[in-house]
Amino acid sequence: MLVLAIESSCDETAAAVVKDGRVVLSNVIASQIADHAEYGGVVPEIASRKHMEAIIPVIEAALSQAGVTLGGIEGIAVTQGPGLAGALLVGLAAAKGIAYVLGQPIVGVNHIEGHLLAIFLEHEVEFPFVALAVSGGHTHLYLVEGVGHYRTLGQTVDDDAGEAFDKVAKLLGLPYPGGALIDRLAESGDPVAVRFPRPLIHEAGCNFSFSGLKTSVLTYLRKHPRALEEGMLNDLCASFQASVCEVLVAKTAAAVSATGVKRVVVAGGVACNTGLRREMEKMAVSLGLELHIPSPLLCTDNAAMLAVPGDYYLARGISGGRELDALTVWPRDMLAQRVA
DSSP: OEEEEEEOSSSEEEEEEEETTTEEEEEEEEEOHHHHGGGTSOOHHHHHHHHHHHHHHHHHHHHHHHTOOGGGOOEEEEEEESSOHHHHHHHHHHHHHHHHHHTOOEEEEEHHHHHHHGGGGTOOOOSSEEEEEESSSOEEEEEEEETTEEEEEEEBSSOOHHHHHHHHHHHTTOOSSOHHHHHHHHTTSOTTSSOOOOTTTTSSSSOBOOHHHHHHHHHHHHHOTTTTTTTOHHHHHHHHHHHHHHHHHHHHHHHHHHHOOOEEEEESGGGGOHHHHHHHHHHHHHHTOEEEOOOHHHHSSOSGGGHHHHHHHHHTTOOBOTTOOOOSOOOGGGGTTSOO
């Protein structure tokens, strides 16, 4: 099956053509980073307008790169949620219009489900596996028992890890988006220069908390107002990142212990972080785990990842129609048992 996948949940307009839910023929992404940078974060109205400008050219580029026409498409997968309402509606409108004209089935996919299964575009992973989905909008641990079968093991009780990275970057005077810059600067910093707290690391369970860590960085800067002028930027980045990574690794290890599952997948935008990848690899070696992390392009928001569950559902006759609507909030439990 040739699936056209469309993603527009936040500030990337993306389209991909994927064969049989595994072979990526094209994966085109139009970023809006430059449009939101001056505001220090994503502005929903601007995001929606930019999606409207980019959606058709991006779809045309995806088809062209794949060497196919719309007539060759056999199904459409589109992000239905969670995300920004206006942004989601642009992708949904385009997907429904194409499906209607082609007379082909369409399925709405959960954005996080796409991240959880993106690894299958590069490697086959045996079920079940523990998955850490970590990004600017999500920090969750799941037990993935199959496509459509997910059990939440833990989640953040406040800020997400990616959100904390961007907020701390702003405190440090770094431009948006700051997560990647913190990672880059941390490479030449001292991770033990400042001992920031490791929230919830010693508490039972698999939940996360990053709001207090962000406050700790703010408190440090207030107590040491000349820290940045005195060359502490790289050390602060390294120390903050070390704290986040240690918590993410420890809670993932706790999920492995609780489930007895020795396979781990790390997904989402923060999975691009080199410090996190390095620490996850160390944990995997020490615990004898099978670790899988997608390539950076498949960790960030993209459309190809939607085709993995999309192809699976469409092949089983699970589809929607013109009634598909944007779900700004898609409760994690709605992921569970989608497939009987």
